[in-house]
Structures are given as C-alpha cells and as structure tokens.
Amino acid sequence: MKLLIVILSDADTENVIHKLIEADFRFTRLSSSGGFLRRGNTTLLMGTPAERVEQAIKTIRGAAGSPADPGHRVAMIFVLDVQRFEQL
C-alpha cells in the first residue's frame, strides 16, 4: 500500500477529482493554501495499492493538464511507502 499526497491548484481540483472517482480511486480532501500568495489549493490523501500508483499518476496528469494557463499550475504528487494499513 502507498500513500499519495497530491497537491492541486484550485483550477485543476474539480477535474482531477472527477477523473479519480471515475477511475475508482478513493481519497480524502484537505483544505490548504499556498505559502506565498496563499492562492487556494487542495491536498488529497490517497491510499493506493502499489500496483495502481502508475495509473493514479497518469489519471492526475491527464486531468490536470491545461497548457493554456501554465502560470497557475502547481500540481505535485508525493508517493510514500505505507508500513501498515488498517481499515476499520
């Protein structure tokens, strides 16, 4: 199991979330803001089986792509190893 921490600009968030749900990924959404300009952004926590990490990244990449507005895009994905996972 991996934990993906995904930071999205507000401009990309709705589309990314829509595509992730369509692809049957589950996540939790945190409110966040940028550090400097405090532009709104969203952080997703996604518990993801190791074999679906590649698909998750491709899904996010595809949905976040909006080359017309390069200045406002700050999507970042951190993939962390999960030592233990419990679902209650």
Place this chain on the structure above:
Amino acid sequence: MKLLIVILSDADTENVIHKLIEADFRFTRLSSSGGFLRRGNTTLLMGTPAERVEQAIKTIRGAAGSPADPGHRVAMIFVLDVQRFEQL
C-alpha cells in the same frame, strides 16, 4: 518514531479523540472531506513511538466501533515510518 495518519468519519471523531487523549496520545487535527459525497471527516496526524503503535490502533478501533451504522464508517489508519523527528 512513526506517523499515523488517521481518517475518521465525523460520527466517530469525537469519541476517538476522547479515547486517544485518555490514553495520552498526542495528535493534530486537520479538516477534511470525503471525495465523492464530501461527507465530513477528520484527519489526525499522530506522531507515535514505534512501541505504542499497536496500542494506538487498538484505541482507535475500540472507539470507532459502531456496528449499528456500518454504511457511514470509513476509518482508515496509515502507519508511516519517520526518518527523523524534531520537537522544537
């Protein structure tokens, strides 16, 4: 040191937090929401010594257990290894 990321439904949050405090666990609480229906939930960040992880999970499991309402429970616990921990 481990970092537990705990995602709790709103229905379970107050009881889990109460039991964790009783057992002398410390945590930080983040506001979060589910992805799809955006039902409210809460994310806890818990720095936990390795030897207390088992107790933390048992405490959360005991406090989150409400079999009468299975449809609304989405508690998840991710245990991550902490490479370095600094308390200032």
Place this chain on the structure above:
Amino acid sequence: MKLLIVILSDADTENVIHKLIEADFRFTRLSSSGGFLRRGNTTLLMGTPAERVEQAIKTIRGAAGSPADPGHRVAMIFVLDVQRFEQL
C-alpha cells in the same frame, strides 16, 4: 526528495513562513487544530531535496524560537522519505 510535515503553533506560524520563503523553501499550508485544547495551529507540507533538510530544520528552529513564551510552543517536524515525486 523528502517530505517535511511541520506542525506550528499559531504564534510561530507567520514568522516561520516568512523565513522559509526568504530561504526559498516551498510548502503548502493546511489548517489544523490541536487535539485537546484545540488551540489553533498550522501544518505545513514541504517537499524538500534531501540536501536541504538540515537547512530547513535550522530555518524553522530559528524562526520558531521565542523563549519568552514557552508554554505555547508545540512545533514538531516529521521528516519522511519520498519514494517518488512528480511535479506536473
């Protein structure tokens, strides 16, 4: 690449953020609250190259230091290993 999860008391947050920006660190800011007294605090997620972790910790330590008010300080830093990092 490392991920620093930094939990700051509200009293320290603005100064720490200012110094981090000055030192050219990037981060995302999450709203959080303490567990027990629910005193406001802030959680920063900082993707940081391994070779800059030491500098990041020193910067936070320097900016969070206010010995006049020891009772209200709860800064904690968790350094996690990032298995994979994608910037979109």
